[in-house]
Amino acid sequence: MRFDRLTKLGVACAAALLALSACTAEEGGSEDTPGVSPTPGGEIHVAEANAFSSFNPQTASGNTDVNNRIAYATHSGFNYVDNNLDIVKLEDFGSYEKVSEDPLVVKYTVNEGVAWSDGAPVGADDMLLAWAAASGRFNDELTAVNGTVLSGTRYFDYAGSTEALALTDLPEISEDNRSLTLTYSQPYADWETAFGSLTDDGGIGVPAHVVARGAGLADEKALTTLIRDTPAGNPLEPAPVDPDLRAVADFWNTGFATQGLPEDPALYLSNGPYIVSDINPGVSLTLVRNEDYVWGPEPELDRIMVRFLQDPAAQVSALKDGTVDIISPQPDSSTLAELEALGNINLHQGNQLAYDHLDLSFTGVFADEDVREAFMETVPRQAIVDATAAQLQPGAKPLDSEVFLTDQDAYEDAAAANGSSEFAEVDLDRARELLDDETPEVRILYNRDNANRAVAFELIEQSASEAGFNVVDGGLPAADWAGQLGTGSYDAALFGWTASGVGVSGVPQVFRTGAASNYNGFSNPEADSLMDELVTETDKQRQNELQIRIDGLIWDERYGLPLYQVPGLQASADSIERVEYMPNSTGLWWNFWEWSVIR
DSSP states (O other): OOOEEOSSSOOOOOSSGGGGGSOOOEESSOSOOTTOOEESSOEEEEEESSOOOBSOTTBTTTOBHHHHHHHHHHOOOSEEEOTTSOEEEOTTTEEEEEEETTTTEEEEEEOTTOBOTTSOBOOHHHHHHHHHHHHOTTOOOEEOTTSOEEESOOOSOBSSOOTTGGGBOSOEEOTTSOEEEEEBSSOOTTGGGSSSBHHHHSTTOSOHHHHHHHTTOSSHHHHHHHHHHSOOOOTTSOOOOOHHHHHHHHHHHHTTBOSSOOSSGGGGOOSSSEEEEEEETTTEEEEEEOTTOOSSOOOSOSEEEEEEOOOHHHHHHHHHHTSOSEEOOOOOTTHHHHHHTTOSEEEEEEEEEEEEEEEEOSSGGGGSHHHHHHHHHHOOHHHHHHHTGGGTSTTOOOOOOSSOOTTSTTHHHHHHHSSGGGGSSOOHHHHHHHHTTOOOEEEEEEETTOHHHHHHHHHHHHHHHHHTOEEEEEEEOTTTGGGGTTSSSOSEEEEEEEOOSSOSTHHHHHHSTTOTTOTTOOOOHHHHHHHHHHTTOOOHHHHHHHHHHHHHHHHHTTOEEEEEEEEEEEEEETTEEOOOOOOSTTGGGGGGGGOEEEO
C-alpha cells in the first residue's frame, strides 16, 4: 500500500485497515430511482479541492489526492480495491499468479492487445521500469541517523515504500515481452498489492518508451537493457553517478509534472478508460472516453469534467446551482448543514482512512528533543478537534496514535501503551520549564487555503506563543505548499495522510530512515528493524504487535502529534446513479466507470 499525500489532507498509516470494511458510511439514495433508469453516455462535473499537477503520481512531489485520482481514471492495472476494502482482480487487463510460496515467486502477465493510447503495447518494458522505480534497486544513498544524506545517490524519487520490491531479484522477462516474474528473498505480507495495483500505484505507471525517449535513449528496449545491466546500488560502496540512469530517473521524476496540458501528447498517454483532453491550469481538467480501451470495465459516461474548487462553500454552491454533480469538500462547521438544506442530493458520510497531524523536523530548532517536547506540550489538540472534526462528529476526540486509526482493533492498545496520554492536555508550565527562558522561532508550513489547517495553525500559534515560542506563519497557497515538504524551509508541518486501506507498507513509507515520504528526518534504528520485520510478517496479530511497538518509539522520539481522524463528507446530485462512499484515498472515484446520468 502506498500512502497518498492529501493537499486536501494527506496519508493514514494502515495496519489491518480492512477492519473498516464494516462500513461506517451513511449513504443516501443508494438504490436506483423507481420509474427511471441510468442512460449510457453523457457527462458530469466533479469538484476536487486541489489542482492537478502531475501525470506521474508515483513521485514524491506528484503524490497528491487529485493526481492519483486522475491516474486511476486514465490507467488500468492488475487489481483495485473496492469500497469493502476487498482486492478485485482486473483479468481483462492481465493476470498475476503466485508461482511459489517458498521462495515467494509472482508472475505478472499483461494480456495481448492492451496498449497505450498512442498504440504502443503495454508490456514487460513498462513493468520493468515501474519495478526499477519502486524497488530502489539502484540507490546507494547513505544517510545519517537524523536522515541527512552522507554520500551516494537516490535515483528515482518514488513516493511509496521501496521495502517490498527491494526484497525481489532482478525480474525475469518472458520471450513474448508480456510477462514479468518477481522472486522475493523473504515472505512479503502485501504481495498482492505490491506491484501493478490500480489503487496503490496507478497500474504500472508511466510508459517506458516515453521515458526512454525523454532520457535520450533509442527506445524502451535500450531502457530495459540499461536497467538489466546496471549493478544494484550499495550504500557502503557508493558508485559514481551513472549518467544514463540519472537521465532516466530525472525524466521519470520531473518529466510528467505540469499544471497545463503538455504540447507533447506522449506525456499524458492513457491505458485506461479515459484520457485527458484539456486542462485549464488551476481551474479544470477534462476526461474523455478512451475509444481504444476494451480491457476492463467500460465506463458509462462519455466525459468527466473536473473542477478545482478549494473552498467548501464554493463546492456546495456549485452543487446547488447544478454546475457540478459530485463534490468532496474539506468540510467545515457549516458544510453539513448547507448540504442538508439543499434537497435533491445524496450524502455520503463516514470515517476516512485519513488523519491530520503536526510533524516536527528533526533539524534546526527541533534538533533538540526538549524543544520538540516543549512545543508538543503547547498544542491544543482538543480545541483543534472541536473547531474541525467535531463539527461533523460531535464528541470527537484527538487521535492518539501515529500508526492506527480509531476504527482499528489495535488502536486502544496502542494508545494505552505509546505515551500519548502525556499530551492529552496543554501544559504550558511544563513547556516553559523545558525551554528554560529560551524563545525559539518556529516556522509552520501548511495549506493556508484549507480552512481546517488555517484554524489549527491559529490555535497552535496562540498557545505556543504563551509558552515563549515565536511562531512564524509559513502557510502557502494550495498550489504551492506541498512542494515545500522535505525541503528544510520550515520547522513544523501541518498536513495529513490517506491510505488505500490494504496492507502495512505505508508504515515504512513514512517512518523509515531516509524514506521518500519521511519529510521530517525521523530516524530510529530499532523502529527500522521492526519495520523490516513488519513488511515480511503475514500474521495479522503479529503485525499489530510490531506496529504497537513502532508507534511507541515514534512517540518516544517526540515526533510530533496526530490531531484527528478525518471525517468524510461527500455529496452527489440525485440525477447521478451509483456513486458510493469509499473511505480510502480513492474516494468516490473508486467505481467511476459505473457512474451514470438519469435522464
